[in-house]
Amino acid sequence: MTFLSTPVKTAIDELSSQLDTPFFVYDLDTLNAHLARLVTQTQVKLWYAVKANPLSKVIQSLDSAGFNFDVASKGELEQVLAQGINSERVLNTGPAKSPKQIKHFIERGVRIFVAESLNQVRWLNEQASLLNCQLQVLLRVQLRWPEGEKNPLGGDSLTPFGLGCDEWQALNTRDYPTLNFDGLHIFQWGNMLSSDKLAELWSQMIAPLTQLADDLGINLKVLDLGGGLGIPYTLDAPTLSWDTLIDALAKIKRDAGVDELWMELGRYAVGECGHYATPVVESKLNYGQQQVILSGGINHLLRPAVTSQDFPVRLLRESNATTQAMSLYGPLCTALDCLGEHHLPKDLNEHDWLVFSQCGAYGFTESMPYFLCHELAAEYTLQNGQLTCVRQAEDASYYLR
Numbered sequence: 436m437t438f439l440s441t442p443v444k445t446a447i448d449e450l451s452s453q454l455d456t457p458f459f460v461y462d463l464d465t466l467n468a469h470l471a472r473l474v475t476q477t478q479v480k481l482w483y484a485v486k487a488n489p490l491s492k493v494i495q496s497l498d499s500a501g502f503n504f505d506v507a508s509k510g511e512l513e514q515v516l517a518q519g520i521n522s523e524r525v526l527n528t529g530p531a532k533s534p535k536q537i538k539h540f541i542e543r544g545v546r547i548f549v550a551e552s553l554n555q556v557r558w559l560n561e562q563a564s565l566l567n568c569q570l571q572v573l574l575r576v577q578l579r580w581p582e583g584e585k586n587p588l589g590g591d592s593l594t595p596f597g598l599g600c601d602e603w604q605a606l607n608t609r610d611y612p613t614l615n616f617d618g619l620h621i622f623q624w625g626n627m628l629s630s631d632k633l634a635e636l637w638s639q640m641i642a643p644l645t646q647l648a649d650d651l652g653i654n655l656k657v658l659d660l661g662g663g664l665g666i667p668y669t670l671d672a673p674t675l676s677w678d679t680l681i682d683a684l685a686k687i688k689r690d691a692g693v694d695e696l697w698m699e700l701g702r703y704a705v706g707e708c709g710h711y712a713t714p715v716v717e718s719k720l721n722y723g724q725q726q727v728i729l730s731g732g733i734n735h736l737l738r739p740a741v742t743s744q745d746f747p748v749r750l751l752r753e754s755n756a757t758t759q760a761m762s763l764y765g766p767l768c769t770a771l772d773c774l775g776e777h778h779l780p781k782d783l784n785e786h787d788w789l790v791f792s793q794c795g796a797y798g799f800t801e802s803m804p805y806f807l808c809h810e811l812a813a814e815y816t817l818q819n820g821q822l823t824c825v826r827q828a829e830d831a832s833y834y835l836r
C-alpha cells in the first residue's frame with residue numbers, strides 16, 4: 436500500500452498552500468483504473484453501495500465503469516438519478532423501508548428490492564398493486580448457529596438486517612402476486628481481508644440458503660452476497676486478490692446453482708481513492724504522551740471512533756527527522772475524537788499538514804460534522820492532473836438556523 440502517489444501529493448501540496456481548513460481529495464484516475472479491473476469478469480454482477488461515498492463524481496465514475504447502484508434511502512436514490520442513471524439499474528436494500536419510501540421508489544422507477552422483513556414484503560406487494568407494476572424481490576437472510584458450534588459466523592451479533600430462516604418460513608410467496616421472488620441476499624460481515632475466509636464463509640451459506648429457497652418454493656435465480664471485501668488500513672495488512680476472489684465466487688455460483696451472483700461493493704470499490712488532509716493546530720507533551728491536535732477529527736472522519744480502526748496517516752511535507760509515537764486528536768470536546776496513535780517525524784509542528792489515506796469510503800458522509808460547529812470539509816476530485824472543487828469548505832453559518 437503506497438499512501439500518496441505523485442499526482443495526489445502534488446495536488447494536496449497545492450491545495451494546502453491555498454487553504455487553511457481540512458479537505459478530501461478523491462483520485463478518480465486511480466478509481467477508474469481500479470473499477471475497470473473489477474468489471475473485467477463475468478462471474479458476478481456488480482452494484483455500488485452508494486452509502487460508501489455518494490459524491491456525484493464518484494457515482495459518475497462507477498456509472499462509466501458499468502456498475503449498477505444499491506441505494507438505502509431516498510437521498511441516495513435521488514443522488515443516483517440526478518447523475519442521469521436509469522432507475523432500472525437501481526436496487527434498494529436497507530432495514531427501514533417504510534410504505535412511504537417504497538411508494539416513492541416505485542414511482543421513481545425502481546423495480547428491484549431486497550426485503551428485510553415480512554412487513555416489507557407486504558408493503559412492497561401493496562404498493563406494487565396500487566402502482567400496477569411487478570417487482571423483483573430478494574429476501575435478506577440472517578444466519579446464526581447454536582452457541583459454541585464451530586463456525587466462522589458464530590460470534591456475529593444479532594442485527595436487524597433481514598430475518599432468520601425460521602422467521603422467513605412464515606412467508607407464503609403465493610400471497611404476493613406482484614412480487615417475483617427471484618433470490619436471496621446475505622451479508623453479515625465487513626472489511627474482510629482474506630479470500631480464503633470469505634470463500635469459507637460464503638460456502639457455509641449455501642446449504643441453509645438453498646434449503647430456505649426450497650422450503651419457500653423459490654427458484655433461486657439470484658444470490659446476492661452484499662459487500663464485505665476489505666482494504667488494508669495498516670502497512671502490514673494483506674490485500675485481497677480480485678482474481679482469487681473471482682475464482683472463489685465462480686465456485687460459489689456453481690455450488691449454489693444460481694444464474695446470477697450479485698455483490699454491492701462499497702469499501703473495496705472506492706475506499707482507496709480518497710485522502711483527507713488536515714492542518715496541525717499544535718503538538719504538546721502531556722503526561723509523557725506526545726499529543727497532536729488537528730483542525731479536523733471525527734467531525735470529518737468518524738470511522739476510527741466507531742470501529743477502533745485508524746486510517747493510515749503521513750506528514751505531507753518530506754522530513755528526515757526520526758519518528759516517534761504521537762496521539763492524534765481532533766477539535767471536538769470528547770475523548771472519542773482521536774484518530775489514533777501513529778509514528779510521525781519528531782519535527783512535526785503547527786505549520787504542518789497531515790494526510791490520511793484509504794478515506795474514499797465511509798468518510799465525509801459517515802461523520803459528525805455539526806458537533807462544535809467547525810467548518811465542513813471541502814471535497815475535491817483529481818482527474819487527468821486537474822483538480823476540481825466539488826464542495827467548498829463551509830463554515831457553520833451554512834447550516835446553523
Ligand SMILES: Cc1ncc(COP(=O)(O)O)c(C=O)c1O
Nearest residue numbers: 484528661662663699700701702
Ligand atoms: C446491504 C449492504 N450491501 C453492501 C454494503 C457495502 O459493504 P462494503 O462497504 O463492505 O462493501 C453495505 C454496507 O453497509 C450494505 O449495508
